[in-house]
Amino acid sequence: MTTPHTTPYPAAHIIKEIGRGKKGARSMSREDARELYTAMLDGRVSDLELGGILLAMRIKGESVEEIAGFLDAAEASFAPLRAPAGSSAPVIIPSYNGARKMANLTALLALLLAREGVPVLVHGVPHDPGRVATAEVLAELGIAPACTHAEAEALMAAGKPAFITIDALAPKLAHMLSLRRVLGVRNSTHTLVKIMQPFAGPALRLVSYTHPEYLEMLGEYFTTAVDPARGDAFLMRGTEGETVANANKGQKIDWFHNHERTVLVEKAVEAEENIVLPVDKSATATAEWIASVLRGDVPIPASIAEQVAQCTKAARAM
Known part of the structure; x- marks a missing residue:
C-alpha cells in the first residue's frame, strides 16, 4: 500500500x-x-x-x-530550529561558496555578531574543492560544526556562533545539492539554501547574489512572496558568493522589511585605505588574522564593521 x-x-x-x-x-x-x-x-x-x-x-x-x-x-522538509530567548532575533549566514581570490572572512562576521550578543547560525558545506570554505576557517579557530539541531541551539544559547552543515541541518536538501556532481551544473537548490529561513520564529537572513538577474528576482521575492512574520532580509552582491561585506570596497545592501525595500548601505565609491588584510588566503592564515582582529591588534575593516552594526540593529528591532 x-x-x-x-x-x-x-x-x-x-x-x-x-x-x-x-x-x-x-x-x-x-x-x-x-x-x-x-x-x-x-x-x-x-x-x-x-x-x-x-x-x-x-x-x-x-x-x-x-x-x-x-x-x-x-x-517543510526538516524540523525548524528554536532561537534562544533574548532581546535579539538570530542572524542567518549561508556559506556555500567559500573564497578563492580573497580571504574568506565570513567567520569574522559571525564572531563579531556573536560578540554583540546576537544569535548566529552559519550553515553550509564543510569544504569546496579549490576554495577555502568557512567551515575550514572556523575549524582553525577551534569551532567545530554542530552535529544536530540541538547542538546548534545550545551553542547559540551559550552566546557562541553555531555552524551546521547542510547535511545535518536539512539532509534532503543536501542530497539535491549533491546532484551537481552527477549533472555537472548547479540546480535550484543552490539558490534555495542561500535564502531559506530555518527558524520557527523571525530571523534576519543575509542573502547574496552573483548574477544581476537574481538581484531583481530576489528583490521581487522579498517584497511580494515572503511572510513578513518570518523576519527581514539583507541582500547584497556576494563577496565571491559569500554574504560577508567586501573588506576592500563595501557593496550596497538592500533591507527588506514588511515587503518594503530600503537601501541600507550605499555602495562604497572608493576602496578602503590603509587596510591590512591577510596575504596568505589559506584557512590557517585567515584564522590567525581573524584572531588578531578579535584581539584588537588589527582594525576591523570598515565595511564589515558597518555590516555588523546594521545586522545588530535590525536583529534587535525584531
Whole structure:
C-alpha cells in the first residue's frame, strides 16, 4: 500500500511546460512548484524525470512563484530550529561558496555578531574543492560544526556562533545539492539554501547574489512572496558568493522589511585605505588574522564593521 510520501509523482506534464527553452517555457504556480519540489525531496520523482526537471529549470531560470513554492517545500522538509530567548532575533549566514581570490572572512562576521550578543547560525558545506570554505576557517579557530539541531541551539544559547552543515541541518536538501556532481551544473537548490529561513520564529537572513538577474528576482521575492512574520532580509552582491561585506570596497545592501525595500548601505565609491588584510588566503592564515582582529591588534575593516552594526540593529528591532 502506498502513501502520499511514497506514491510516484509523474512529472511529464510539468517537464512539458518548463522544458521548452528559455523563451518558450512556462512557469509553474507556487502551489504546483511546492508540490513538485516536495515530491523531488521525498524521492518520488524518477531519476530520468528529476534530471530533466533540474536541467530545464537551469535553462529557464526560476520565477518568483517557483522559488516561493520550492522554498515552501524545502523549509517543510526538516524540523525548524528554536532561537534562544533574548532581546535579539538570530542572524542567518549561508556559506556555500567559500573564497578563492580573497580571504574568506565570513567567520569574522559571525564572531563579531556573536560578540554583540546576537544569535548566529552559519550553515553550509564543510569544504569546496579549490576554495577555502568557512567551515575550514572556523575549524582553525577551534569551532567545530554542530552535529544536530540541538547542538546548534545550545551553542547559540551559550552566546557562541553555531555552524551546521547542510547535511545535518536539512539532509534532503543536501542530497539535491549533491546532484551537481552527477549533472555537472548547479540546480535550484543552490539558490534555495542561500535564502531559506530555518527558524520557527523571525530571523534576519543575509542573502547574496552573483548574477544581476537574481538581484531583481530576489528583490521581487522579498517584497511580494515572503511572510513578513518570518523576519527581514539583507541582500547584497556576494563577496565571491559569500554574504560577508567586501573588506576592500563595501557593496550596497538592500533591507527588506514588511515587503518594503530600503537601501541600507550605499555602495562604497572608493576602496578602503590603509587596510591590512591577510596575504596568505589559506584557512590557517585567515584564522590567525581573524584572531588578531578579535584581539584588537588589527582594525576591523570598515565595511564589515558597518555590516555588523546594521545586522545588530535590525536583529534587535525584531
